[in-house]
Amino acid sequence: ENFNFCLMAAASGLGRGAVAALAVHVWLLSMAGGVEAFGRASFGHRAVQRLSPIWATMPPADMAGEDHVKAALARKEAEYREAQLHARAHQRGSVELASLPSLDSIDSRPYLTDEGKISSADPPSGTRASVYAIYDTHEHLRFVGISRDISQSLRLHLGRQPELCYFYKAMHMQSPSRMLLESVRENWIAENGVCPDGNDGEGALSTWEKPTDVNGLMTEEDRNAIDEARQIGREDGAIKKVARRFETQKVDVLKARGVTENLRFDPKLKGKGLLDLISEKKSAQTSMAVPT
Incomplete structure (x- = not known):
């Protein structure tokens, strides 16, 4: 021993x-x-x-x-x-990290062009990931994110938070580590002075990074209607009906802002009480303004 x-x-x-x-x-x-x-x-x-x-x-x-x-x-x-x-x-x-630009030094872009399209982030060839910051109409920082496909992320955020997406800044990297990306995000948040609402806890993050969950937004009347529909095997349709109401609210905001992008909410998710845009390829031929 x-x-x-x-x-x-x-x-x-x-x-x-x-x-x-x-x-x-x-x-x-x-x-x-x-x-x-x-x-x-x-x-x-x-x-x-x-x-x-x-x-x-x-x-x-x-x-x-x-x-x-x-x-x-x-x-x-x-x-x-x-x-x-x-x-x-x-x-x-x-x-x-020390060689990368600060958030303040990056030029801000309008979220939408004059034609109502999402402004291109113009990631250079070879970009593997981007760190980006989204601002509201008053240019207050609302969210800092990381994405391997910033164009798709900007689309999804517009569908999830149409009232808050007015400007953005982006930085693109060709071969970043996850640690470096997260460090840039943390530095940008620290540079802002206060944590943006969208990064303040898991609940806030989910409103930006996940489909909108309308189950927690339902009224007592909605729940009663769903319970009744469940008894006759039509629960899915009742949930979709509620989801469409919230979808209409989002579409109205997008229309008021003059959005002309082909944005369509995924009909399969509505039966689960979720709202999220179909990926760009799937929705290429479909109008944004037609709820399903």
Whole structure:
């Protein structure tokens, strides 16, 4: 058991140089008189203090063996490699982050063109991801997001939050890490001084990043109508009817803003009480103003 203790000390990463020799001394002295006696000496006591965490993880004598030591060594090596990779990524990300423009230095774009189309974010060729900020009509920051397809994200946000999407800023990157993208988003939020409403908690995030859930917006009358429809097997149709009412409200806002994009809400989601736009390819030939 003491011999395995020395191997474990080496496997833990503490067994380099003098500490490795110290582990062997602990073993030899414990053979002669026990670790407890050795620990009474000042230097020996410090050695035992350093190695005791490893000693505490040792299995009972009947479980200790070569396989356990190999497994412990492999685990420690994996932990060391992961820590090194994380440290290098953090250092690289910090350097890249320092070279990126601040939110204030990026030009703002109107969300819609004069023709009622969503303004192109113009991601350059090779763009892998974008960080973007959305502003309301008063140019107050409402949401900061990350996207692998910013054009599609801008469409979805317009359908989910038509009252809040008036301006946006975007920065495109060709080979960013997830850590770098998230760091840019955090820096932009910090630069704003206060957390935008859309980034303030999971509930707020979902209103931007997920389909609009009308189930939580239903009135008591809506719920009673759905309960009655459920009894005759028409629950799906009753839920769709409620969803269409909220869809009409969104469409009215989009019309009032002069939107001419081909925007259509997914009919399959309405039966679940959800509202979200069909992807751009699917809705290319369909008018925005026709609820289904």
